Amino acid sequence: MTMHSATLAINETIRSKTATGEKVLHLGFGEAGLPVPTFVLDVLREAAPLNGYGPVVGSQNARDAAASWFSRREAETQAHQIIFAPGSKPLLFALIAALEGDLVIPQPAWVSYAAQADLLGKGLIRVPVGENAGGVPSPGLLRDALNTAIANGQNPGILLLTVPDNPTGTVATEQDVKAVAEIAREYGLAVISDEIYAEVVHEGAAPSALTYYPEQTVITSGLSKSMALGGWRIGFARVPDNEWGRDLMDRLVGVASEIWSALAAPMQAVAAYVLSDPKEVLEHISLTKQLHARVAKAVHDEFVAVGAICRPPTAGFYLYPDFESLRDHLSAQEIHTSGDLASVLLERFGIGVLPGSAFGEPEQALRLRVATSLLYGTTEEQRWQSLKSDDPTSLPWIAESLVFLRDGLNGLIRNRGLNR
Ligand SMILES: Cc1ncc(COP(=O)(O)O)c(C=O)c1O
Incomplete structure (x- = not known):
């Protein structure tokens, strides 16, 4: 019997950690992470x-x-x-x-x-x-x-x-x-x-x-x-x-x-x-794309900076970094599979991502699925600001998340030195 979808499961684990006050960077779930524009709410109200x-x-x-x-x-x-x-x-x-x-x-x-x-x-x-x-x-x-x-x-x-x-x-x-x-x-x-x-x-x-x-x-x-x-x-x-x-x-x-x-x-x-295709909808989608592109690129840069190989993002709000080049260092920390890697990132560094194995990759492949859209904010107001900003990655809540991610990834990589 098929298990509960891996993407929904990680979402729940991360939410329960967050509920106990633990800081977790939620890069696990593929939700677009943006609020509903008023012009769409109005249509739904009228159609209720x-x-x-x-x-x-x-x-x-x-x-x-x-x-x-x-x-x-x-x-x-x-x-x-x-x-x-x-x-x-x-x-x-x-x-x-x-x-x-x-x-x-x-x-x-x-x-x-x-x-x-x-x-x-x-x-x-x-x-x-x-x-x-x-x-x-x-x-x-x-x-x-x-x-x-x-x-x-x-x-x-x-x-x-x-x-x-x-x-x-x-x-x-x-x-x-x-x-x-x-x-x-x-x-x-x-x-x-x-x-x-x-x-x-x-x-x-x-x-x-x-x-x-x-x-x-x-x-x-x-x-x-x-x-x-x-x-x-x-x-x-x-x-x-x-x-x-x-x-x-x-x-x-x-x-x-x-x-x-x-x-x-x-x-x-x-x-x-x-x-x-009303004008306001097209404009909204265009802002959305811009935000996805900018934030995904910033997160991409963080993974590449620590030595992961990652295709540059060209659509949506996902990245798929591969840590194969760091395998020796990760092995020294008992990280042998994408599942090990995802759980060390979550447990030790508070970074929630999905293992490539959830997407049908061999367990040994050190690949991760990283969703970037929950970085836009935790409140509607933050999300609107992200959407309207010309420089979303400098907004405090996004900038802080990028630093948190950088520190976590560097922590993971630094650990290799200690174990050598
Ligand atoms: C590739 C892909 N297909 C389909 C879906 C399903 O979307 P929905 O059922 O919301 O239309 C998703 C949602 O995550 C997806 O990522």
Whole structure:
């Protein structure tokens, strides 16, 4: 049986430590860490009386808005291709349930894909990502991995891509997305393109498998990251406009109607509003991206300064440092796995991060997933100030956290000297 999601579990451990007065730097949880703008609150207030169940797929208004939203982003879409849900997580589950075959995912990958495949009794094939970006299996390794899986009696059916990526905070290149989409076509795989971070690419736009494999690519997205509305649970998916897509939609509706019925009606009103791209929403997202970029870069610099190898962040609010180059020094402190490293950082230095093993990496790999978005502040006021600041890393609460992190990382590295 799948255990409680590692990301939610660390969040709870850190909160209970904080509650007893221990100082902990919370770099464990992938919440966008920003307040809800008044113009969004107003829409929800007005929509609160909407108490009917409504259609399983979502209201016409919400579906129209999502279709236009995709169409403005170079993916021509009709409303009938859209389904809403309480978050993209249940949609991913429904998709993995509805599509045939075993699941192929990048390594590392967001924690829930493997857990969902496990809950559904599906096989899993992990394929390492390349050096420069995560979220997409290295094209050079994918074909071999598929052939080996087939030779071993597995039945790869679904390729899941995360573009932009959590846990690495990077965006796969157009070239790699194209290459894996073409391999997916060759092997007849369905592609699920998890694009929940597409609106928070620090600069420019992310490529999509949809461009190269439109006939069997499904996109999932939502407002949890771009608008920091994770707790409002607004997710949606786009299926292809063909027979394959219509058949898939029927199966998704089958799962949805037996499990969540529909996204809460007031939340659909919020989605219809946000997805119509009003000016204030676009401006808000643009500030958000800037803040994510600046803080992630500052945290990146701290990890690199102590000798970790880390891809520069290009989207969202994550980093994925690798401490392999410091292995000898860490071994001297009995740190042999990413789990050891994460627990020493938490217990000895008050730094809460997730071990790479939670993302499907071998235990021995000394990699960590670092989320930077909870540094923006602990009160709404601090978070607003962070969002509006031209120099957020010099705000006292962020600057202090960076010093706390630096001291902790230096403590970890200094320890090596003592043990030598
Ligand atoms: C890669 C990825 N996909 C999907 C989700 C799920 O988001 P939600 O269910 O809030 O839409 C998350 C949230 O952490 C994520 O990081």
